[in-house]
Amino acid sequence: MQKLLNSLFVMAPESYLSLEGENVIASIGEKVAGCFPLYSFESILYFGQKGVSPSLMGACAARGINLSFFSPSGEFLAGIQGKSGANRALREKLYEISSDETASLAVAKGFVSGKIYNTRWIIERAAREYPERVDAVKLKIAGAFLKRTYQMLPEAKSFDALRKMEAEADSCYYGVLDEVILQNKEDFFFSAVPSDPPKDPLGAVLSFLYALMLQECTHALEGVGLDPDAGLLHRDRCGDVSLAMDLMEEFRGVICDRLAISTINVKGLNAGHFERQEDGSVFLNKNGRKAILNAWQAKKKETLRHPYLQEKITWGMLPNVQALLLARYIRGELDAYPPFLWK
Missing domain, CATH: 3.100.10.20 (CRISPR-associated endonuclease Cas1, N-terminal domain)
Structure with missing residues (x-):
């Protein structure tokens, strides 16, 4: 407790x-x-x-x-x-922000800044910890680009400008992610931003983990009284749990990508954990899903110190904590939404 x-x-x-x-x-x-x-x-x-x-x-x-x-x-x-009727008032305020492009943009910048900050941390840490096993220069150049992009985010005056920065950061990050894979490189490699459906084993792992994370964020938002369908970054995704998609951006790299790569690097996955469809798409089979789910549940029990709250929590609590912070911002209790910035 x-x-x-x-x-x-x-x-x-x-x-x-x-x-x-x-x-x-x-x-x-x-x-x-x-x-x-x-x-x-x-x-x-x-x-x-x-x-x-x-x-x-x-x-x-x-x-x-x-x-x-x-x-x-x-x-x-x-x-x-x-x-x-606090939940009703909270949702009404959320809908008000969601319908206002300027107000939505302010929060959307937080989601994107958390995503870029955390992906930069992943590749810079790999360059420091494995200088003899990775192309450290390549990773440092990518890290410098992500740092500049992160610093420029406050200057984005429109969603088009913000999405352009996000797309460039994604291309840079995924362009070097293959360097962080240290084992089974003949089976696990990365050459592009993840596709739907996935076309390679690593993409299949990430697709599965992203689906798990989206579900976690949806439940977290529902638990604090927010409508997971009322997006602020993904405002144009009608019919999707767009606010949950917003929230999970901060966790894609620092939880999902790291978990996929660490599981591969400890040889927790191999080619036998996947099946290829006739259209060329690749998915985890039953044993592969079991291996990832076991790693997922173990990760959720690990602890960290939340960088904003300076409190010790589990990784599994993180979506709920960020959903609470988002609800506080929407109620006007915080001046800005504090994204999760892993340090």
Whole structure:
């Protein structure tokens, strides 16, 4: 259990939540694992299996405290909204921003800046850690270009300008990503921005991981009361979970790409984990999906210090934390949306 941003995260699957007086009690079996004043929370995010007492659910509804239920793997299941209508007001504000190009652009720059900052970190770290096994000069040149692009993002005056910078950064990053693959280079290589459907094994891994991350971001946004369909960066993607697509941009490189590359580099994947279709597309087979899902769940349990909050969290909590920060910005509690910048 952890308190972040006036929200209580209950991550232990075996935990049970109840109300005692004005306190939230978290129990595991007969043992009290935590006690927190209910008034100190704006929301409770419950990832357990044992449940929440009716008295606590009623108290949350009466006090306007959002209570969101997730599966242990992070799937949003249901939510209880208080009588205050806070979620409705939050969504109305989101729709207002989404319909305003200037307001949307300000937030969209945050999503793109997080993406570019984190991809630059990936290739610069590889140049430092494996100078004898990679083309360090090539990676440093790419890192310098990404740094300049990141610094120029505030100057983007339109979505066209922002998308041009993003596309150039993507081309630069994916153009050198092949250097970071240190094992099985005959089977795993990178030559272009990922396509749909994927045409090579690495593209198949990334496609699968991006789908998992999009699902995580969708559930995270639903859990804090935001509409995952109301995009700010992907404003023209009608019918898609466009706000979830926005949010996941910060995590593509630092979670998905890193996990794919690290799994390959420890020989957790091989050519036998893939199948090729008649149209030339390549997908993970059952054993390949199992290998990636095992690595995914292990990654979600690893910890980091959130660079903005300076609090220790798990990687699995990251989409939920960023969704909370986005909701705070939309409510007017923050001057700007703070993207996840991995350091």
